[in-house]
Amino acid sequence: MKPSAFEYGCPATLDDAIALLGSHGESALIAGGQSLVPLLNLRLAPFDFIVDIGRIAELRETRDLGDRVFVGAGLTHAMFEDGVAPDPGNGLMRKAAANIAYRAVRCHGTIGGSVAMADPAADWPAVLLALGAVAIVRGSQGERRVAMDDLLVGTYETSLRPGEIIAGFEVFKLTASARTSYVKFNKKVGAFATSLAVIVHDAANATTRIVIAGAGPRASLLPATAAALAIGIGTDASIATELDALMPETDAYLRHLHQTTLSRAIGEVSGA
Numbered sequence: 001m002k003p004s005a006f007e008y009g010c011p012a013t014l015d016d017a018i019a020l021l022g023s024h025g026e027s028a029l030i031a032g033g034q035s036l037v038p039l040l041n042l043r044l045a046p047f048d049f050i051v052d053i054g055r056i057a058e059l060r061e062t063r064d065l066g067d068r069v070f071v072g073a074g075l076t077h078a079m080f081e082d083g084v085a086p087d088p089g090n091g092l093m094r095k096a097a098a099n100i101a102y103r104a105v106r107c108h109g110t111i112g113g114s115v116a117m118a119d120p121a122a123d124w125p126a127v128l129l130a131l132g133a134v135a136i137v138r139g140s141q142g143e144r145r146v147a148m149d150d151l152l153v154g155t156y157e158t159s160l161r162p163g164e165i166i167a168g169f170e171v172f173k174l175t176a177s178a179r180t181s182y183v184k185f186n187k188k189v190g191a192f193a194t195s196l197a198v199i200v201h202d203a204a205n206a207t208t209r210i211v212i213a214g215a216g217p218r219a220s221l222l223p224a225t226a227a228a229l230a231i232g233i234g235t236d237a238s239i240a241t242e243l244d245a246l247m248p249e250t251d252a253y254l255r256h257l258h259q260t261t262l263s264r265a266i267g268e269v270s271g272a
């Protein structure tokens, strides 16, 4: 199928994009188009006006902020994979980017588009949540900073307000001794995860975050399991309890899969 008719604008700045979004009827942003175009083609998401943010230079900026790095929302997965975009996660971001879809999708799809889409099994929401990143969001009311845990709400749902655009993310730099792990199980190469476990364990900063994606409506932190890992006690019991809370009615296969990806990821950061 082809999309229903829509008007198209291609602003050069973020401010122009925000103004355009607010000045038409039912409007949507398009970044890499990897998720939106299929929705338009299937007429699942009819819009009167499409604002193309793919040529806004400031969305591809990166900035060193001392203890953090700003990465623009318009940076593509391939830019992280190729090392063109910075990786304050000591290789975690690069590894995750390289495992998203396949190269053609990675050359177009963006980190901001992935987070805004909020697929429960997507890679960037899980990785940025594990890194404790903060989204920088711009709209007609100005700028606000939203922690990833507050931005992710549910399946394909974020706390972005109408007319807001993710400008980028601030990601804390991990210390040199920090350990990370990323364990993705998917049914075939290039597919979304059936289960994805991401861990950031930075003892020098007293930070341990464990994230599971594909279990429940959004990527989720497992704080009790992270606390157990941080003090070096067994994590099996807390994994079981936290998975129960996230997905009380899931089948035994999926549950076992999530336990396995989490155990492997914990083994990686513990050096086991």
Ligand SMILES: Cc1cc2nc3c(=O)[nH]c(=O)nc-3n(C[C@H](O)[C@H](O)[C@H](O)COP(=O)(O)OP(=O)(O)OC[C@H]3O[C@@H](n4cnc5c(N)ncnc54)[C@H](O)[C@@H]3O)c2cc1C
Residues within 6 Å of the ligand: 028, 029, 030, 031, 032, 033, 034, 035, 036, 037, 073, 074, 099, 100, 101, 102, 105, 108, 109, 110, 111, 112, 113, 114, 115, 116, 117, 121, 122, 123, 124, 160, 164, 165, 166, 167, 190, 191, 192, 193
């Ligand atoms: C075959 C295939 C396999 C895939 N496999 C994976 C996978 O394994 N893992 C994974 O994580 N993803 C996967 N994806 C999704 C891919 O990563 C997309 O690139 C991503 O979900 C959307 O990014 P985009 O830049 O293309 O966004 P678009 O499709 O352009 O937009 C998606 C949504 O986000 C909104 N949006 C875009 N940018 C912004 C912004 N800056 N601020 C606010 N809203 C914005 C748009 O309005 C739209 O609603 C796959 C996609 C395909 C087609």
